[in-house]
Amino acid sequence: NxxxxxxxxxxxxxxxxxxxxxxxxxxxxxxWMYDRYSLERLLEEAGFTGIRQCVAEWSRIDNFGQYRLDIAPDGNVRKPDSFYMEGEK
Incomplete structure (x- = not known):
């Protein structure tokens, strides 16, 4: 086997x-693969502001948690080795 x-x-x-x-x-x-530093630079170059690292369950988007985009039905993060960043444009 x-x-x-x-x-x-x-x-x-x-x-x-x-x-x-x-x-x-x-x-x-x-x-492509990014680390926090290179992704932040890329987002800045693309005109995003207020860039910050966050977690799968949280965003500045109202009621973001209800979408459960990266959260399994049992409440666990689907890919815990991922990192999350967001910015505003």
Whole structure:
């Protein structure tokens, strides 16, 4: 019962066009990755003000918590390793 490792999966994605296509259309393909500092700079360059880091459950948008965008039905954050920032324009 051999389970593929992350390395084996990455190699398969690099060499199998069907796997690459499925991954790229799965909604999980990230073309860019930012840290808090670089995303804040990018938002400033785009004209946003009042930029701040926040949490999945909170925003300056009224009643934001009711939308439960990144919160599972049990109240847990869906992807706890994500970070959240917002700004105003």
């Amino acid at each position: 051999h389970q593929p490792t992350a390395d084996a999966t990455a190699i398969a994605l690099d060499t199998d066009p069907v796997a690459v296509g499925q991954f790229r259309t799965s909604g999980q393909a990230h073309l």
